[in-house]
Amino acid sequence: MTAETTAEQTGPVVRTPHGAVRGRYERGIAAFRGIPYAAPPFGPRRFRPPEPPEPWDGVRDAGAFGPTAPKPPYSEAFAQYLSDPVVPGDDCLNLNVWTPDPSPDARLPVLVWLHGGALTRGSSAVPVYDGSTFARDGVVCVSVNYRLGVEGYGLFPDAPPNPGLRDQLAALQWVHESIRAFGGDPGSITLCGQSAGAISAGALIAAPQAQGLIRRAVLQSGPPEASERAKVRRMVRRMATRLKIPATAEAFAAVDRDVLLRTQAEVGRLSSPVLGGPAFGIVIDGDLVPRDPLQALIDGEAAPDIDLLMGWTRDEYRLWLVPGGLLEHVDRLGPVALAGAMARCHTGHEVPRGYRALHPDAGAAEIVGQMVTDHLLRIPLHRLADARPGSSHLYEFAWPSRLPDLGACHALELGFVFDTGDVPESAKLAGEGAPRELATAMHTAWVRFAATGDPGWEPWDATHPVQIFDGAEPHVAYGPRDAEFALWTTTPTVPEPTPPPPSDLRAPRAELAASAVRRLRRSVAARRR
Numbered sequence: 001m002t003a004e005t006t007a008e009q010t011g012p013v014v015r016t017p018h019g020a021v022r023g024r025y026e027r028g029i030a031a032f033r034g035i036p037y038a039a040p041p042f043g044p045r046r047f048r049p050p051e052p053p054e055p056w057d058g059v060r061d062a063g064a065f066g067p068t069a070p071k072p073p074y075s076e077a078f079a080q081y082l083s084d085p086v087v088p089g090d091d092c093l094n095l096n097v098w099t100p101d102p103s104p105d106a107r108l109p110v111l112v113w114l115h116g117g118a119l120t121r122g123s124s125a126v127p128v129y130d131g132s133t134f135a136r137d138g139v140v141c142v143s144v145n146y147r148l149g150v151e152g153y154g155l156f157p158d159a160p161p162n163p164g165l166r167d168q169l170a171a172l173q174w175v176h177e178s179i180r181a182f183g184g185d186p187g188s189i190t191l192c193g194q195s196a197g198a199i200s201a202g203a204l205i206a207a208p209q210a211q212g213l214i215r216r217a218v219l220q221s222g223p224p225e226a227s228e229r230a231k232v233r234r235m236v237r238r239m240a241t242r243l244k245i246p247a248t249a250e251a252f253a254a255v256d257r258d259v260l261l262r263t264q265a266e267v268g269r270l271s272s273p274v275l276g277g278p279a280f281g282i283v284i285d286g287d288l289v290p291r292d293p294l295q296a297l298i299d300g301e302a303a304p305d306i307d308l309l310m311g312w313t314r315d316e317y318r319l320w321l322v323p324g325g326l327l328e329h330v331d332r333l334g335p336v337a338l339a340g341a342m343a344r345c346h347t348g349h350e351v352p353r354g355y356r357a358l359h360p361d362a363g364a365a366e367i368v369g370q371m372v373t374d375h376l377l378r379i380p381l382h383r384l385a386d387a388r389p390g391s392s393h394l395y396e397f398a399w400p401s402r403l404p405d406l407g408a409c410h411a412l413e414l415g416f417v418f419d420t421g422d423v424p425e426s427a428k429l430a431g432e433g434a435p436r437e438l439a440t441a442m443h444t445a446w447v448r449f450a451a452t453g454d455p456g457w458e459p460w461d462a463t464h465p466v467q468i469f470d471g472a473e474p475h476v477a478y479g480p481r482d483a484e485f486a487l488w489t490t491t492p493t494v495p496e497p498t499p500p501p502p503s504d505l506r507a508p509r510a511e512l513a514a515s516a517v518r519r520l521r522r523s524v525a526a527r528r529r
Contacts, residue, residue, distance in 0.1 A: 011063070012102045014181045017174075019056035023102070024063050029132045030102045032182070034066025037174040038093035038167060041147055047159040047249040050093055050170040066094030068123040069148045070257055072265035077323035081403075082411070083425040084117070085125045092145055095171055096124055098131035099140045099183045106183035109190065109451045112175055113143040114168060116195030116222070116411065119280045120149045120268060128426050133419040137447045140184035144171040149264050150239065150252065153280035155232040159249035161285040168200055169209055169288065176213045190216040190450040194414060198222025203282050206293035206302040216307040216453055218446065220417070221316060221410055223380035224293035227281025234278035238267045273320050274372050276344050294380055298387040307453035308388060309446075310381045311395035311466075315407035317369025322405045330365040341368040345375040347488070354487035374484055382485060385460040392460040393449070396480065398470035399438055402431025408470075416469070419443035441474045 011022045012030045023032035038050035045051060067089030074082055101108065111134055115122040124143035131141030144167075146152060152164025160166075176186045191214045193201040202224025204210045205217045233247075240247035242263050243255060252260065271277035282289060296302045321327040330337045338352050345351065355367045362370075385392040397413040406412070406429070415426030416439040426434070445455040445467070457467045457476050464479040 013059055014102050016178050016181065018053050020059045021062040022059045023097075026132060027136075028100070029135045030097075030099050030182075031132060032062040032097040032099075033064055034091075034094045035060075035062055035097065036066070036091055036094050037144075037171045040090040041093060041151070041163070041167075042090050046253045047151070047154070047156065047163060049160055049163060049166045053093075065096065065123075065125040066145065067092040068125060069145055070151060070261060071117075071121045071123075071148050072261045072268075074121060075324075081319070081323065081406075081429050083126055083128070083428060084121050085123060085127075087123075087125055092147070093167055093170070094124075095142055095144045095174070096131065097140065097142050097179075097182050098135040100135045100138060101183040102181070103183055104180050107180075107185040107188075108138055108140050108183050109188040110140045110142065110175065110179050110184040110186075111190045111192050111446075111450045112172060113141065114146075114191070114193035114197035114200050115143070116193065116197045117148070118273070119153050119164065119196045119200075119282075120264065122148070122196075126425065127423045128414050128418055128420050130418060130420050130423070133443065134447065134450075137443070139447055139450050140179060140182055142171075142175055142179070142184075144168060146171070149280060150236065150260065153232065153282070154236050154249070154252065155229060155283060156236065156247065156249040156252070160287075161283050162288055165200060165203060165282055165288060168204060169207065172204065172210060172213050188215050188451075189213065190218060192218035192220070192446075192450075193222065194220035194411065195222045199225055199282065202297070203289055203293045205306055206296045207288050208290065208302075209288060211303065214303070214306060216309070216449065217303075218449065219308065219310040219381065220413065221312050221377060223377055223384070224297055225282070225380065226284045226289055226292050227279070229283045231278055232281055232283055235267060235271075235280055238270075238278060239263050242267065273376075274317055274341075274344070274369060294384065297384055300387070306391070307449070308384070308392040309395070309449045309455055310385065310392065311397065312373070312378050312381070313408045313410060313412055314396060314398040315369070315400070316373045316377065316410040317365075318405065318407045319410035319412075321365055321369060322409070327365045327405060330368060331363045334364045337364045337368050341371050344372055347375075351487050355484065358483055370484070374481070374488070378481060379485055379488060382481070389461050390459050391453075393455050393457060393467070394460055394465070395445075395455075395467040395469060396477075397442075398468055399435070401429060402433060403429070413442065413469070415439065416442040417446050435471050438469060438471055438474075442469050445474075 011024050013020055013022045021032055021035055023030050036053040039053045065087050068087045069092045124145050129143055131143055134141035146167035147164040155161055179186055191201045198219040199222040201217050205214055237247045245251040271279045385394055398408045400407045401412055412429055415421045419439045420426055421434045421439050449455040458465045465476045466480050468475055468477050
């Protein structure tokens with residue numbers, strides 16, 4: 001495989017296993033967009049594992065982003081903060097490559113990016129994810145599209161589970177096989193993702209089929225996890241009920257794609273990262289995900305030699321509660337919201353009381369948001385770091401958005417990691433005038449980690465060092481979340497409450513908590529309409 005140019009067309013040409021592609025030179029960076037790594041996942045391939053693309057003759061143009069996976073749009077409340085371009089077409093299993101030197105001898109480190117979006121939205125075409133900044137600094141950057149929602153994570157009796165995760169594995173295998181022709185080193189691949197992309201990256205580094213493909217991993221605001229199969233099946237069944245069809249892949253494949261997306265969005269309004277509910281997710285399948293990925297990594301059964309960079313934002317929950325006015329609504333609900341959080345986190349009263357003592361000026365929304373964030377995200381990453389001292393680095397992004405009430409919310413760090421704060425889509429979440437020096441510091445840390453495994457601060461050990469990115473000079477704090485985490489280890493947890501049958505009058509507390517969760521979920525759904 002070689003890079004070549006012609007007199008007629010000066011864009012770089014690289015040969016891949018399926019055919020040659022021509023990119024563009026943009027400010028000295030070679031950019032290749034929309035390269036297929038798998039065949040279109042429709043027709044007989046719908047809901048099936050990905051298959052290799054058909055080889056092509058001649059040189060395929062790779063100047064524009066390829067089609068994005070089918071997805072519903074964000075609600076108006078979220079769209080004011082988050083961009084999600086749509087590129088029509090069926091050939092949605094594609095990827096993009098940015099490289100400073102498209103030649104086999106360059107042997108540069110590689111960063112593979114998996115976007116977030118709750119496994120239902122997002123794409124590699126979001127301008128914030130422009131990989132040219134990494135290429136500018138000597139890292140070959142690859143961003144990936146994969147199937148979303150029911151197409152990628154629906155659980156059916158007549159189709160294999162996790163097709164979206166299998167898409168990501170196919171893309172990773174393509175990178176390992178092909179990236180040398182683009183100037184990358186297949187032995188120095190960093191898998192990086194945020195939110196659902198981080199959850200996916202965590203599942204892949206634990207997957208038996210991915211062993212040897214990844215040297216390092218970055219998990220931003222998402223831990224390795226497997227969803228309960230019953231939870232994912234409930235999502236599919238509720239869609240099937242609305243569509244009046246069987247909950248099978250065969251029946252879903254016969255539904256008009258736009259109708260399927262509208263139905264998915266309607267059912268999804270009943271779910272929330274803070275309050276739970278039915279949702280799509282990666283499930284244990286006995287194959288690609290043979291067991292819980294977090295536990296497999298903690299036990300050392302998977303990827304024992306992979307370096308990890310992991311972290312969170314200070315106010316993750318604010319992106320989930322501020323749009324639509326839910327922050328104020330949860331504050332008004334007060335005790336009901338706290339009961340819902342206890343149900344969501346499977347804990348008793350001692351934990352919210354402990355948070356209240358640590359944060360006496362916080363309202364109910366902040367207590368609920370930080371509790372749920374710790375339970376679902378920070379504590380699992382903390383446990384993983386404890387199991388891998390010396391090879392793990394942790395960070396906290398704490399710079400607050402210049403927009404009202406968002407604080408250091410979920411996804412705010414992305415424009416800083418990619419050093420793309422100058423694009424309008426970054427300002428939608430950060431506001432105007434985000435600190436340039438913070439972007440330089442954070443982006444440089446990610447570049448260093450991709451190249452060496454060392455982002456520039458001390459690795460995890462018994463002192464719990466966490467690099468704080470807050471707008472001042474980045475600095476290490478020792479155990480900044482330890483007081484909150486201790487509440488979870490010193491108080492007993494309780495099973496998630498379920499509504500008792502009408503004849504059972506012995507479980508009023510469980511009934512109250514379950515009722516609180518239902519009320520909050522209805523409130524979320526109503527405000528998302």
